[in-house]
Amino acid sequence: xxxxxxxxxxxxxxxxxxxxxxxxxxxxxxxxxxxxxxxxxxxxxxxxxxxxxxxxxxxxxxxxxxxxxxxxxxxxxxxxxxxxxxxxxxxxxxxxxxxxxxxxxxxxxxxxxxxxxxxxxxxxxxxxxxxxxxxxxxxxxxxxxxxxxxxxxxxxxxxxxxxxxxxxxxxxxxxxxxxxxxxxxxxxxxxxxxxxxxxxxxxxxxxxxxxxxxxxxxxxxxxxxxxxxxxxxxxxxxxxxxxxxxxxxxxxxxxxxxxxxxxxxxxxxxxxxxxxxxxxxxxxxxxxxxxxxxxxxxxxxxxxxxxxxxxxxxxxxxxxxxxxxxxxxxxxxxxxxxxxxxxxxxxxxxxxxxxxxxxxxxxxxxxxxxxxxxxxxxxxxxxxxxxxxxxxxxxxxxxxxxxxxxxxxxxxxxxxxxxxxxxxxxxxxxxxxxxxxxxxxxxxxxxxxxxxxxxxxxxxxxxxxxxxxxxxxxxxxxxxxxxxxxxxxxxx
Amino acid sequence: xxxxxxxxxxxxxxxxxxxxxxxxxxxxxxxxxxxxxxxxxxxxxxxxxxxxxxxxxxxxxxxxxxxxxxxxxxxxxxxxxxxxxxxxxxxxxxxxxxxxxxxxxxxxxxxxxxxxxxxxxxxxxxxxxxxxxxxxxxxxxxxxxxxxxxxxxxxxxxxxxxxxxxxxxxxxxxxxxxxxxxxxxxxxxxxxxxxxxxxxxxxxxxxxxxxxxxxxxxxxxxxxxxxxxxxxxxxxxxxxxxxxxxxxxxxxxxxxxxxxxxxxxxxxxx
Numbered sequence: 005x006x007x008x009x010x011x012x013x014x015x016x017x018x019x020x021x022x023x024x025x026x027x028x029x030x031x032x033x034x035x036x037x038x039x040x041x042x043x044x045x046x047x048x049x050x051x052x053x054x055x056x057x058x059x060x061x062x063x064x065x066x067x068x069x070x071x072x073x074x075x076x077x078x079x080x081x082x083x084x085x086x087x088x089x090x091x092x093x094x095x096x097x098x099x100x101x102x103x104x105x106x107x108x109x110x111x112x113x114x115x116x117x118x119x120x121x122x123x124x125x126x127x128x129x130x131x132x133x134x135x136x137x138x139x140x141x142x143x144x145x146x147x148x149x150x151x152x153x154x155x156x157x158x159x160x161x162x163x164x165x166x167x168x169x170x171x172x173x174x175x176x177x178x179x180x181x182x183x184x185x186x187x188x189x190x191x192x193x194x195x196x197x198x199x200x201x202x203x204x205x206x207x208x209x210x211x212x213x214x215x216x217x218x219x220x221x222x223x224x225x226x227x228x229x230x231x232x233x234x235x236x237x238x239x240x241x242x243x244x245x246x247x248x249x250x251x252x253x254x255x256x257x258x259x260x261x262x263x264x265x266x267x268x269x270x271x272x273x274x275x276x277x278x279x280x281x282x283x284x285x286x287x288x289x290x291x292x293x294x295x296x297x298x299x300x301x302x303x304x305x306x307x308x309x310x311x312x313x314x315x316x317x318x319x320x321x322x323x324x325x326x327x328x329x330x331x332x333x334x335x336x337x338x339x340x341x342x343x344x345x346x347x348x349x350x351x352x353x354x355x356x357x358x359x360x361x362x363x364x365x366x367x368x369x370x371x372x373x374x375x376x377x378x379x380x381x382x383x384x385x386x387x388x389x390x391x392x393x394x395x396x397x398x399x400x401x402x403x404x405x406x407x408x409x410x411x412x413x414x415x416x417x418x419x420x421x422x423x424x425x426x427x428x429x430x431x432x433x434x435x436x437x438x439x440x441x442x443x444x445x446x447x448x449x450x451x452x453x454x455x456x457x458x459x460x461x462x463x464x465x466x467x468x469x470x471x472x473x474x475x476x477x478x479x480x481x482x483x484x485x486x487x488x489x490x491x492x493x494x495x496x
Numbered sequence: 497x498x499x500x501x502x503x504x505x506x507x508x509x510x511x512x513x514x515x516x517x518x519x520x521x522x523x524x525x526x527x528x529x530x531x532x533x534x535x536x537x538x539x540x541x542x543x544x545x546x547x548x549x550x551x552x553x554x555x556x557x558x559x560x561x562x563x564x565x566x567x568x569x570x571x572x573x574x575x576x577x578x579x580x581x582x583x584x585x586x587x588x589x590x591x592x593x594x595x596x597x598x599x600x601x602x603x604x605x606x607x608x609x610x611x612x613x614x615x616x617x618x619x620x621x622x623x624x625x626x627x628x629x630x631x632x633x634x635x636x637x638x639x640x641x642x643x644x645x646x647x648x649x650x651x652x653x654x655x656x657x658x659x660x661x662x663x664x665x666x667x668x669x670x671x672x673x674x675x676x677x678x679x680x681x682x683x684x685x686x687x688x689x690x691x692x693x694x695x696x697x698x699x700x701x702x703x704x705x706x707x708x709x710x711x712x713x714x715x716x717x718x719x720x721x722x723x724x725x726x727x728x729x730x731x732x733x734x735x736x737x738x739x740x741x742x743x744x745x746x747x748x749x750x751x752x753x754x755x756x757x758x759x760x761x762x763x764x765x766x
Binding site for chain 1: 519520521644648649651653657658661662663664665729730732733734735736737
């Protein structure tokens with residue numbers, strides 16, 4: 005089973021195309037459509053403003069790759085040829101690394117942006133709901149959540165505001181704590197003022213007051229924002245006295261708020277702290293006002309400077325974040341490779357078990373005379389011998405480090421024991437069931453060899469028939485058999 | 497025996513510093529755990545001493561300092577657990593370490609004079625020590641406030657900006673700890689005066705007056721903190737000035753604790 009990623013992002017596709025192939029809000033139908041195509045065994049669709057990516061577990065990589073790329077176009081009714089040049093695909097650990105980088109925010113337009121991890125989780129949740137997630141993608145996505153959290157916790161990749169609006173809000177939070185219950189005064193009724201007021205309002209401030217030279221403008225802006233009130237120009241001082249955060253956005257050519265004026269206001273407000281954000285050019289607030297105790301004055305350049313600092317700081321954290329990603333890709337890779345030999349292990353066990361059963365059946369006429377207890381003992385002893393014989397090879401196979409050696413060993417075993425194609429197919433189908441029972445995936449087979457054969461998938465017809473014939477005999481020995489360890493014939 | 501908590505405090509302070517610099521969550525948790533173990537060990541030490549001599553070891557400067565450190569550790573842990581804010585640890589721990597070295601270097605439990613028996617004296621000392629521990633906490637909070645304030649004012653948002661809680665939270669924490677300390681100090685001083693009235697048969701008690709340095713400094717402290725609590729808000733002294741007051745107030749407390757206790761003699765030499 006292979007891991008495959010097919011997708012396009014802001015790195016490969018222009019915004020016009022990304023808009024047309026956006027899966028946001030349509031994840032479930034997309035997953036259903038994808039499942040119906042049958043090229044992927046498992047699938048997750050990750051879609052944000054900047055990317056549309058399909059993660060899949062598949063057996064035939066080449067076929068799945070072509071089909072998934074076609075699906076992106078087909079689902080949105082976009083010409084396949086228009087999509088194809090912008091699509092990238094990655095396989096196995098490269099795909100895993102890509103997802104880890106995405107979760108960490110390393111692949112985002114703004115490095116370290118916070119929403120992406122939530123979007124990755126949404127993608128996984130939608131796929132879980134549609135039951136298109138199996139053991140492989142489940143493991144992969146849980147790993148990626150962990151990577152995202154680890155990078156945020158251990159590096160400064162997501163630290164600091166990287167837009168002027170957020171920088172202002174972050175500053176306000178550092179001064180006032182929670183913004184709930186704070187009041188904002190916006191001086192000027194222009195578009196900038198309206199945007200800032202909306203932004204602050206969405207951050208939970210209690211009340212927004214708008215003051216403008218023309219009361220009608222202020223009233224209109226207040227109505228547009230909703231939950232805001234307008235105040236006439238000559239009440240500016242009292243409005244200043246009642247506000248915690250002041251945003252100035254007027255087009256005035258000389259400062260409206262002089263140091264002397266603010267000083268007088270500060271006196272009336274008993275020096276409670278005030279945060280003044282001057283986003284007007286030319287400036288509305290006399291710069292010397294910032295010298296006043298308890299006045300925090302930031303203009304647009306100051307805010308932009310903090311944004312630049314934050315971006316630089318994030319860039320300097322990229323290396324550490326990449327190191328974490330690499331570390332986790334290594335861990336995931338160890339698991340991923342170890343599961344590559346599992347079909348072989350399963351086939352080997354099935355082969356041994358089939359031989360044991362057929363031998364027991366062949367000797368049935370000799371054993372028939374034995375009392376049921378003795379028959380059960382024979383069954384148990386032969387079972388234990390098979391177990392013992394398989395213990396070391398199973399452990400050795402799982403311990404193989406790299407994929408190439410694992411493939412060589414698997415091939416050798418297939419040839420030596422004639423692990424038929426039929427058995428291979430069976431085991432491949434049986435796998436998800438095993439995994440579902442044991443999310444770790446690696447212990448189930450070692451501890452419970454029959455789990456694979458009792459997983460509900462019909463075995464090869466020949467052995468199945470034999471098992472069916474053996475059923476009556478099994479009924480007799482039933483009381484002495486550990487129920488879980490016995491295979492259930494397909495006829496039951 | 498005092499060195500066991502000291503050792504734990506030293507290790508904890510290193511881990512707190514590491515946590516502060518690197519913002520590693522695991523480091524923060526280990527730091528808190530180390531401090532909890534330190535405080536537990538300290539509790540044990542003080543408990544043993546109490547059993548040993550039959551009273552809480554607060555009757556001399558050395559044991560009083562040990563008890564003070566213990567109270568401060570507990571007070572800090574209380575703040576940390578209730579606010580989930582570990583940034584202050586890096587400032588508190590060095591203070592714990594510095595003060596705890598004194599009882600380690602002078603491992604004596606002062607004999608209790610017959611004069612000092614009775615509940616009033618114990619209450620007086622416990623309350624005053626508790627007040628001083630709160631003031632120590634307020635001092636540290638005040639210092640962090642000033643550091644953050646300066647960064648925001650200078651528009652240079654760096655180290656402390658990324659690590660400290662908001663100014664408003666620091667201000668509120670400062671006020672709370674000062675209120676608590678002030679109440680303890682006020683009651684403690686009143687109890688002290690009442691006790692002095694009871695025990696005025698002793699010549700030393702009769703000689704007690706404001707001229708005794710220890711009493712004098714305690715009263716000064718009380719005045720400073722009263723000003724911070726009641727007068728400062730009225731004259732528009734908020735934020736940074738209050739924070740400075742907290743810092744200065746505790747410097748006076750520290751003065752009372754170490755130099756005056758050991759090097760100056762007066763009527764209140766216990």
